[in-house]
Amino acid sequence: SRGTRREYNIVVLGAGGVGKSCLTAQFVQNVWIESYDPTIEDSYRKVIEVDGRSCVLEILDTAGTEQFTAMREIYMKTGQGFLLVYSITSLSTLHELTDLRDQILRIKETDHVPIVIVGNKSDLEEDRAVSRNRAIHLSQSWGRVPFYETSARKRQNVDEVFMDLCRQIMRNEAVL
Ligand code: GDP
Numbered sequence: 001s002r003g004t005r006r007e008y009n010i011v012v013l014g015a016g017g018v019g020k021s022c023l024t025a026q027f028v029q030n031v032w033i034e035s036y037d038p039t040i041e042d043s044y045r046k047v048i049e050v051d052g053r054s055c056v057l058e059i060l061d062t063a064g065t066e067q068f069t070a071m072r073e074i075y076m077k078t079g080q081g082f083l084l085v086y087s088i089t090s091l092s093t094l095h096e097l098t099d100l101r102d103q104i105l106r107i108k109e110t111d112h113v114p115i116v117i118v119g120n121k122s123d124l125e126e127d128r129a130v131s132r133n134r135a136i137h138l139s140q141s142w143g144r145v146p147f148y149e150t151s152a153r154k155r156q157n158v159d160e161v162f163m164d165l166c167r168q169i170m171r172n173e174a175v176l
């Protein structure tokens, strides 16, 4: 009901090096740190206001090493919303999102899950390898999943992707 604090589990997924840890740190702590240990998987809490409601986000920044598929199943099951992150400088990282989404849908046994497609490193325009159209095409093929380009480095669109995901989860809850 109105006024209560909802808790939402968000999972940040994507290939290694796309900027999942940098995005999470910018969102949670408002800091830019150039380099994180790529093997560290950790979760963070942040309270945000969405449409006048206070939401507690529990954010898992994954490190996605293949040995831990059992772990992956667990967080895909408990996750209520997913940021699927690629880098605009690498087409293969966009391609990897399709497998991730398939896994999420299979494990959750549903055909609708709150997702945002995130094309990170938008500040590296000179190294762009993925056009916006390419990502928009993917988003449409998934039923118009919201898509944003972000820069963790410049802190562009960082709050927006988390807010969008939070709104989707709230809407999803209302339907269930
Ligand atoms: P993760 O493996 O997905 O967690 O990726 P990290 O967050 O550790 O970032 C991988 C590398 O990309 C690091 O060298 C970051 O400095 C760099 N990086 C992350 N986000 C951005 C961004 O928005 N712009 C630029 N230019 N570099 C970024």
Ligand code: MG
Residues within 6 Å of the ligand: 020, 021, 022, 036, 037, 038, 039, 040, 061, 062, 063
């Ligand atoms: Mg990381």
